[in-house]
Amino acid sequence: MSDLGVTSGEEEEYFSDPETVMNDQQPTEKTHKDEEEQEEEEEDEEDDPEKPWQRKKSNVKSRICFLRKSGQLSDLTVTFPGDTRTIKVHRLVLAMSSPVLKTLLEDPLENNVFVRPEDPPEAFEWLLDHIYQDKSKLPEVSVAVQVYQLASRYKMDSLCRMCSEFLLEKVNVKNFPFVYNTAVFLQDTKLLEKCSLVLAPSSDQIMSSQDIGVMNADALTKLLQHPSLSVSSETLAYKALIKWGRSKLADQSPESLRQAVKEFLPLVRFRAMTTDEFVEHVLPSEVLNNDECVKLLKTIKGVTNVSPDVAPCEISEKRPCLEKVAELLNIQEDITSTFTNEAEVSIVKNFKTSKPIYVSKVLCTTLSSLAQGTAEVKDDEDKVLGRGSWQWMSCSFPQPVRLEPDKPYRVDVAMKELRWVNAYGTVNVQQEEGNFTGEALFGKVMLYFLEDSPPKEPPLPEESTEKEPPLEDNPPKEPPLLEDTPPEGD
Structure with a gap:
């Protein structure tokens, strides 16, 4: 996917907090506000039924949005075999958005009906909203993987990048088969690397997934050969x-x-x-x-x-297991624990590593609760880098969180009805994978992590690397665009 640019971007974009991204994923807050203001403006404009719509719409974008919603002046109907819906569209708008669509629409169509047998209706409708209204907020992973494949099929490069960035932040254990299948099919290097990080500490859960069947043969081959499969x-x-x-x-x-x-x-x-x-x-x-x-x-x-x-x-x-373990502290003194109805506790603080690592799990035997809590990895500016759910005595992160060398970090846990020891010991651990310093709660504190360089993906079989001609109305049939809805996960 290097020709589409989906592999570009800063390294830190990989490791934003997945739960925060779920709520604050692009577009920006300003973009959301602009979209809401536009919708309110359109509603206000439509209050006068006697006024022609061309005069009620204040700009070109609002007029095109009206054409999308009303179907007026349409010269083409999109249909999907096996689905009852029909969509009124405008040949010019589609043609100016995609070179593939332009080629497909240059020849006359019988009864001006544009049949899309390979395209999932919901994803295609979202694609139309993007084309007509510049819609950029992808609602969920199930739609994003479908739209990503459509965008690649229709050579819509900027949309490919947007979908790739969205999936980079969303991929986790629960939706891994769906995202990995798409990453392999579209050869998205950055997304494949991110999948490697998710796979390494969570291979058992991923291979036990009920959704493993959504993958195509190439994706399954690469998964079984994957050096991160442990x-x-x-x-x-x-x-x-x-x-x-x-x-x-x-x-x-x-x-x-x-x-x-x-x-x-x-x-x-x-x-x-x-x-x-x-x-x-x-x-x-x-x-x-x-x-x-x-x-x-x-x-x-x-x-x-x-x-x-x-x-x-x-x-x-x-x-081989790629997940490393470091015992940060193991103090066995008889210390009285405290019960609290609600608190935020730092498991480790002022924590530094001598080498870049990806934190996948933290365990602390002196902090426990039957209620589920939230664990956050934060930097010295209080920025949340990753978030996971604390259960009983540990937390696994849906996406391993990258820590840079010689920078201070902390892991905060917010819980209700917890029992913990309000005392800290000094961390000074030296091992082959790096040196770790800082402070940690009294008791036994374990850090599970991956080293900086994830294993490289095995190459695709030679016969699978050739793409079909991009402008033919004969898209590759494997994998089929996903119709199932994967679980989102946090």
Whole structure:
């Protein structure tokens, strides 16, 4: 996507607080205000029913918005097979917004009907609002991934950048399959790097997602090869593959399932499983025949070193875990804890690292509550860099939060009905990944983090890197633009 410019931007744009972005995502507050004032102005203008609309609209933008809403002067109707809605549009407005649409609309259309079989209606309607009204507030991830693919299909570069930036701030464990699928398909380098950071500490949750089936074959291949994939057991990777295969089939027979997943079986590290794991999770799927299962069980036990042709992977090591752990403090003194109805507590403060890191999780054994709280990573100017939910004694961040070297940070937790120890100890930890200094609450405080450079994405298969001619009305069919609505998550 470098030709679209979606990989440009400052590094700090990656790591804004996801929950704050959810509420304050672009456009800016001024833009929102301008849109609201425009709507109010249009309502005021429309109070006089006797006045022609051309005279009631004070500028070109409001007139074009009126044409979008009313359908007046339209010379084209957009339809979607399988959907009852029809949309009145204007050939000129569409043509001047996209070189692809211009090419598609140059030839006469039967009955002036523009049929869009590949385009999700809701996303296309949002696209029209963007074209006519300069709408820029994407409402949710489910629409953003669809609009992003439409914008790429129609060569609308600025909209591609806007969608990419929106997804950079929104991607998390819950919506990962949807965002990653789109990032792979559109080869969005920045978004792929951000997905790597989300994947590394949360591989188990992502591979257990019920939405794994939304990914296309290229995305699944890259995911199973991904150096950031660090599942606790290889059975999670295998079960994700089986879930993906079943989502693609109407016929759920073992033979059909085998054919659906056969090309991915070489990417599964069967030798990294225990015999119990193999018997419990692989045998019941009936994807492998008896001879293949016997061969794999013998290789797992070390009896032979011959794998079946359908599953030739010879790697017997577990996938490496990229999430590092630093014990910042571990004071076991007998200290009286305090119960408070509501408080904001700093877990660590004046915290500095000698190397850039991405914080993925914080644990503190002397701060606990049955109620859910909010944890925030802040810099010395009190700017929130990342936010997550504190549960019981720990907090995981939906997106790992980047900390720069030699700058002071703190982690604040706001909770109700909490018990904690109001005392701090000095942090001075030296390890290979960096040196950490500052103060932390008495007790045991653990920092989970990723090192600065996320692993590089595996390259796409050569046959998948070629794009279809951009101006043909024959968009790529894989992946289909998503019709399911992914969970947003915080």
